[in-house]
Amino acid sequence: MSDHTHTEDPERLAEFEARVAAGEQVETGEWMPGEYRQEALRLIQMHANSEIMGAMPEREWIPRAPTLSRKMALTAKVQDEVGHAQLLYRVAETLGRSRVQMIADLIEGRSKFHNVFHYPAETWADVAVIQVFVDGAAMQTQGALRSSSYAPYARVMKRICYEEDFHIRLGLDVYRTLADGTPRQRAMLQDAITRWWVPLLHFFGMPDRVSPHTEKMLRWRLKVKSNEELRQQFLRKFVPIIQEAGFTVPDPALRWDEASQRYAYAEPDWEELKRVGRNQGPKSAERLALRQDYHRRHRWVREAVERWGLLAA
C-alpha cells in the first residue's frame, strides 16, 4: 500500500482526477492516489463496523418481540445488518486490510462506528424508531454513495439500499401499529422519538466547513453530498412522519422555511457527538466489552475452524 505522505506523480494524479470528475469509477487493482485508498478504507471500514455494531441495539429486542411475525422479521432484519457487514468488510479488504485486522481494530476501540449505535434501545418503541429513522438517516447517506467513485463500494451500496428500503417499510408497520395503538403505546413511541432526536441530527455530522479536505473528498466522490445537505434531505422526508402521526419533535425551534426550502432547527450539542466519536457514548464501553467477551469465548471455535480447514485441505 502506498503511503499518502508520499507526493503522488502529478500527471497520474491529474489523470485520475479527470477520470473521477468525468463520472468514471475506480475498480480494485487500478491505480489510485495513496490518500484516496486510505480515505476510502477509513470510510468503508467505519461503515462495516457500524453494520456489525448496529446489530446490537436491535438484537436485544429479538427475544422480546411481541408477535411471531415481528420476531421473525426482527431476526431477519438484524441478520441483514450482519450480512451487510460481511459485504462491506469484503469491499474494505480490496483496499488492503484483512477482516481479522479490522475486527481487532473494532473491538479494541481503534476504529470508529456510527454515533447512533452508541445509544441504548430502551423500549420496544426504540425498535420502531431505529428501523424508520435511524435506517432512514442511513438511507440518505448510502443512497448518495451509490454514485461513489469506488466501484465495488457503489455496487454494494445499491444492494444495501434495496434491503434498507425494505427495513424502513417493516419499521413503518411497527411504528404505525404503535401510533394507532393505546395511549400507553403512543407514550412509549413519543418517548423514543424524543430520546433519538439529537442522535439523529448528529448522524450526519457537523455542518461542513469548507476545508480543503472536505473539498477533496467531494472532488474524489468519496463523499457525494455535504453533511447539511443530507441532514436537510432527511428532515424533509422524516419530520412529516413524526408530525402527521401527532407526535412532537423535541425542538421548539424547528420550523420549515419556505423561502430557503429548508428546516431551521436548534443546534444540537456538538460536543456530545465528539465524545461519542471517541467511544465515550452511553453504551460504547458496554457494547465493545460485550463484543470482546464473545470474541474471547469463540477463540476455541476459531482455532478449530482454522485447524479443520488445514485438515480438510
Added chain:
Amino acid sequence: MGAALREWLLRAADDELIIGHRHSEWTGFGPDIESDVALSSIAQEEIGHARLFYEMVCRVDGAGDPDRLAFGRPPGEFRHAVLVERPNADWGTSLLRLFLYEHFDRARLEVAAQSTYRPLADLAGALRREEKYHLLFGEAWVRRLGAATEESGERMRAALAAVWPDAMDLVEGTEADALLAQSGALPQTPEALRRAWTEGVAVVLAESRLPVPEVAPAAEGLRGRRGQHTVDLDALLGEMTSVRRLDPQARW
C-alpha cells in the same frame, strides 16, 4: 383423537418455537459472520414452522390464533422437550443441541408425512425440505468441533455429557402416542422413534470422536411432553412475553 392430535401438534410447534427462540439469541454474536447469518436463517425458519403448527392447532380447535398460543400460555401448557428450553451455553453446545434436535425432527417429520390426517402429511412433506439443511449445518459443525483440536474435542465431549440426559426427553411419549399409532394418524410408537433417532445420531457422533454417554433415560423431572419444565422456561417465557404483557389486549 382430536385431543391426542392436538397434543402432538403442540409438541412440534413448541419445540420449533423454543429452539428457534434460542437460536435467534445468537443473531449478531456468532463466531464468524457467515455462521451468524446461517444460524439466524435457521432460527427464522423454526419460528415460521412453529406458526404453521400453531395454525393447525387452531384448526383442530376451530378457534384461536397462533400468537395467543405462543405468547399467552403458562409454562405448564408447553409441550416441547426440556432440551430446547436450556439457555445457550457456548457455540459448541448450541450446535450440538441443534444437531440432536434436527435428527429427531427428521425422524418425526418422516412419520408425520405418512399421517392419515392429510393437512399434517402435506405440511410435514414441505418442512422436510427446509429441515434437511438445518441438519447438514448441525452435522458439519459437530464433525468439525468434535475432531479438529484437542480442546474442541474435549469441549464437545463435555457438552454432550451435559445435554444428553435432556436429549432423552425429545423421544419421551405420552398416552396420546398409543392413540395416534392405533388410529394410523401417526403410525409410529415413541420406542421406534427413539430407535431411529439414536441410530441416526450415533453414527455421526462416533465419526466425530464423541462417544455417546451412558446415562439413564430422562432424568427425574424431565417430562417436557407432559408440561413439566424447568425454571429455564419460566425465565425464557418471562422475557419473551414481556412486551406483549404490557398490554395483552393491544395490537403489537
